[in-house]
Each structure stands twice: as C-alpha cells, then as structure tokens.
Amino acid sequence: MNALFDLHGRLAVVTGARRGIGRAMAEALAAAGADIIGVSARLRDDDEVATAVRRLGRSFEGHAVDFADRGAVLALGAVLAGRAPDILINNAGTIERAPAATHPLQWWDRVIEVDLSSQFALTQLVAGPMLERGSGKVVFTASMLSFQGGINVPGYTAAKSGIAGVTRALANEWAGRGVNVNAIAPGYIATDNTEALRADPERSSSILGRIPAGRWGRPDDLAGAAIFLCSAASDYVSGAILAVDGGWLGR
Numbered sequence: 255m256n257a258l259f260d261l262h263g264r265l266a267v268v269t270g271a272r273r274g275i276g277r278a279m280a281e282a283l284a285a286a287g288a289d290i291i292g293v294s295a296r297l298r299d300d301d302e303v304a305t306a307v308r309r310l311g312r313s314f315e316g317h318a319v320d321f322a323d324r325g326a327v328l329a330l331g332a333v334l335a336g337r338a339p340d341i342l343i344n345n346a347g348t349i350e351r352a353p354a355a356t357h358p359l360q361w362w363d364r365v366i367e368v369d370l371s372s373q374f375a376l377t378q379l380v381a382g383p384m385l386e387r388g389s390g391k392v393v394f395t396a397s398m399l400s401f402q403g404g405i406n407v408p409g410y411t412a413a414k415s416g417i418a419g420v421t422r423a424l425a426n427e428w429a430g431r432g433v434n435v436n437a438i439a440p441g442y443i444a445t446d447n448t449e450a451l452r453a454d455p456e457r458s459s460s461i462l463g464r465i466p467a468g469r470w471g472r473p474d475d476l477a478g479a480a481i482f483l484c485s486a487a488s489d490y491v492s493g494a495i496l497a498v499d500g501g502w503l504g505r
C-alpha cells in the first residue's frame with residue numbers, strides 16, 4: 255500500500271455507518287488500516303458493517319444515537335472526544351420529500367437538526383482533541399444539493415448547502431492548526447436515501463439520462479475519495495468539496 259494512503263494506527267469515527275455510503279466508507283477506511291467507531295440511529299454490534307470491519311482485521315465499536323436528539327449527540331460527542339480519534343466522517347443523514355409549498359415545518363426542523371446542526375455540534379466536540387494535538391481529518395458528506403436546488407426537498411437542500419458553508423468555515427479556522435476539513439459530494443447513489451427516486455420511473459430515467467457516466471453510483475464509488483481525504487495524501491487540501499458524481503455537476 256502506498257504510504258500516502260496508509261491508515262494503519264488511525265482511529266476513525268464514521269457516522270451513518272450501518273448501511274449505504276457510510277458503511278462503504280467505514281469498510282474502505284478499515285481496508286486501508288483504520289480501526290472504526292461506527293455511529294448510526296440503530297447500529298448494533300452484530301450488524302454487517304461490524305462483521306466486515308473485523309474480518310479485515312480491524313476493531314469495530316458501535317454506538318446507536320439519534321441525531322435528532324441534541325442531548326444524545328452532545329453526550330456521544332463527549333464520549334468520542336475522550337477516545338481522541340484521528341478521523342471524523344460526518345455522514346449520517348436523513349431526507350424528507352414533499353413540495354416546498356406544503357412541506358411540513360416539523361420535517362424542515364428535523365432534517366436541519368439531523369443533517370446540519372447535529373453535524374456541527376458533534377464536530378465541535380470530536381475535533382477538540384484534534385486541535386489540541388495539531389492533527390486530524392474531518393470529512394462531511396455534502397450533496398449535489400450543496401450546489402443545486404433539488405425538487406421537493408427544501409430542508410435537505412438547505413441543510414446540505416449549509417454543510418458546504420460549515421466545511422469552508424471550519425477549514426478556514428482549522429487548516430492552520432493541522433486539521434483538514436473537507437467534504438465529499440456524492441452524486442446519485444443507489445441507497446435507501448434515493449429509493450423513492452429510483453421507484454419513480456420518470457424521475458429515475460431523467461436522472462439517469464443526465465449522468466455522463468451513464469449509471470447510478472454505488473456506495474463503494476465513494477471509497478477512494480474517503481481514503482484520500484482521511485489520509486496524508488490530502489494534507490494540503492482544505493475546504494474542498496469533492497464531487498463524486500459520474501460527471502453530474504460538470505454537465
């Protein structure tokens with residue numbers, strides 16, 4: 255393995271690790287040598303991600319926390335800060351679909367809390383020891399809707415646009431202190447998050463027809479970007495939002 259991408263001896267926190275993109279990222283970091291602390295709403299010690307990470311010879315510790323519960327997120331942050339991880343991937347996220355004109359405000363509030371506010375609250379705590387030590391990697395999961403408006407998902411678009419801003423804000427303050435803050439913006443990836451789009455023949459074919467790569471993304475399409483942004487290979491990269499989108503944004 256090229257030393258630039260070697261994560262042996264590193265401890266990584268990956269949120270949303272139970273399935274989808276987070277699971278793929280956790281397994282990719284473990285394959286590169288990192289031990290993993292996984293977090294998600296319903297994570298259990300015998301979930302597939304735990305087994306896969308251990309099969310790779312790395313340790314896995316799981317925490318089940320609802321990111322809609324601010325108190326629980328703060329308590330988790332304190333526990334994780336005590337473990338002084340080298341890497342934090344803020345990937346857990348939810349989505350609610352309804353037209354803007356009738357979008358329930360409680361959905362707006364929940365999505366903003368889970369996808370934006372809790373991400374900042376957790377990062378503040380977990381990055382504390384990184385800043386003291388003078389090294390660390392923080393990676394957010396952004397979205398195409400960090401750049402575009404989306405359809406029927408105003409809260410999600412607001413949250414993911416906010417994540418782009420938080421990425422740059424933290425990068426500005428922390429790049430000089432040895433902590434790299436960046437984001438990965440996945441394109442349209444086949445996970446539970448996009449199930450409703452893929453089930454709608456019209457949306458599904460219009461999305462597919464606009465992806466230059468000619469296919470939906472798979473969770474493991476995010477593996478390389480995750481390893482890059484969590485490794486020494488990206489030591490001079492800060493405030494970047496790396497699109498992994500089959501060319502969607504370039505179109």
Ligand SMILES: NC(=O)c1ccc[n+]([C@@H]2O[C@H](COP(=O)([O-])OP(=O)(O)OC[C@H]3O[C@@H](n4cnc5c(N)ncnc54)[C@H](OP(=O)(O)O)[C@@H]3O)[C@@H](O)[C@H]2O)c1
Nearest residue numbers: 270272274275294295296320321346347442443445446447
């Ligand atoms: N799929 C795409 O096309 C796409 C594109 C751009 C960005 N993203 C972003 O990528 C990230 C991962 O999404 P995905 O596509 O992998 O979706 P997914 O398969 O639905 O996975 C979402 C993950 O986030 C966790 N999560 C959801 N709500 C939570 C809450 N209230 N508290 C704690 N954890 C919670 C889930 O936990 P449980 O498994 O325990 O339920 C799950 O592990 C999200 O931030 C999403 O917005 C996805």
